[in-house]
Amino acid sequence: MGLKAERATRGGGRRRWTRAAATVLAAGALASLVTGCGGEKPVRLSGGTFTKELPPAEARGQQLTRQTLDLLKGARSMRINAVETKGSVAGGTGTRREATFRVDREHNCAGTIAEGYLRADMIMVEGRTVYMRVQDSSLDALRSMAEARGPGAAADMDRRIGLLRGKYVKFPVGDQGSGERTMPSDTCDLDGMLGRLDGVAGTTTIRAEDPTWRYGEHVIPLVEEQNGTETKVYVAAEGKPYLVAMEMERPRGARTTLRISDYDEPVVAKAPPAAQTVDADEFDGMTGGADLFEV
Numbered sequence: 243m244g245l246k247a248e249r250a251t252r253g254g255g256r257r258r259w260t261r262a263a264a265t266v267l268a269a270g271a272l273a274s275l276v277t278g279c280g281g282e283k284p285v286r287l288s289g290g291t292f293t294k295e296l297p298p299a300e301a302r303g304q305q306l307t308r309q310t311l312d313l314l315k316g317a318r319s320m321r322i323n324a325v326e327t328k329g330s331v332a333g334g335t336g337t338r339r340e341a342t343f344r345v346d347r348e349h350n351c352a353g354t355i356a357e358g359y360l361r362a363d364m365i366m367v368e369g370r371t372v373y374m375r376v377q378d379s380s381l382d383a384l385r386s387m388a389e390a391r392g393p394g395a396a397a398d399m400d401r402r403i404g405l406l407r408g409k410y411v412k413f414p415v416g417d418q419g420s421g422e423r424t425m426p427s428d429t430c431d432l433d434g435m436l437g438r439l440d441g442v443a444g445t446t447t448i449r450a451e452d453p454t455w456r457y458g459e460h461v462i463p464l465v466e467e468q469n470g471t472e473t474k475v476y477v478a479a480e481g482k483p484y485l486v487a488m489e490m491e492r493p494r495g496a497r498t499t500l501r502i503s504d505y506d507e508p509v510v511a512k513a514p515p516a517a518q519t520v521d522a523d524e525f526d527g528m529t530g531g532a533d534l535f536e537v
């Protein structure tokens with residue numbers, strides 16, 4: 243799946259990665275970790291209810307999970323880095339996708355997205371407009387691929403690159419069924435992401451391990467194992483237990499890593515100068531309905 247900039251279709255099924263860091267990865271993965279939020283499990287019998295004491299590592303794991311989620315839901319802004327790999331990237335048989343954003347409650351965000359040979363900078367301003375700039379190295383790679391397909395493909399790509407190089411493509415944020423070139427309304431939606439954590443519950447077991455160092459931070463690992471999948475969450479070992487990182491191992495060699503930092507720091511997301519932008523509708527008719535970056 244490439245970085246998409248196409249006419250919207252109802253449901254937005256082809257543009258998932260640009261919003262994965264701000265929605266699916268954080269909310270979905272964290273929600274799977276939440277158990278009955280307390281250090282104890284209620285056990286019901288016909289004669290009444292009594293409380294079953296958890297092993298110390300599990301009780302500590304649940305306590306830290308509750309505290310970490312409360313801190314996450316109370317954050318006004320954060321930096322999110324999400325990486326997903328499948329297969330062997332080093333061996334040339336896998337894929338790697340990455341997104342890094344600073345995002346706040348006012349629907350401002352700024353960062354980068356990358357998949358395969360495509361790299362792009364992205365800015366969202368107050369939830370109204372998204373600006374995306376494809377990096378020159380990616381445009382050069384697209385030109386080489388098009389040239390290998392023949393003069394016609396190369397000429398078509400040259401027309402697109404002529405508009406794209408050094409420019410931000412301006413997308414309004416709109417209805418997925420509008421038929422226009424738009425970005426989904428939940429792109430960089432921190433409120434939506436954190437809102438998904440409300441009311442989550444489950445029956446999995448989380449255990450806290452001894453403090454260690456990970457990603458240059460002193461952390462406490464929280465470990466959940468369920469259905470053959472292991473998820474590790476690392477929370478700050480010093481001060482409040484803010485979420486530092488998460489690692490998910492999934493079937494068939496898939497792996498997701500999420501890192502969060504810079505809580506409550508200002509997010510600088512300003513619209514580029516008009517001279518550095520091009521409206522998305524200027525590409526109408528140039529791609530024959532294909533992905534803007536498809537060769």
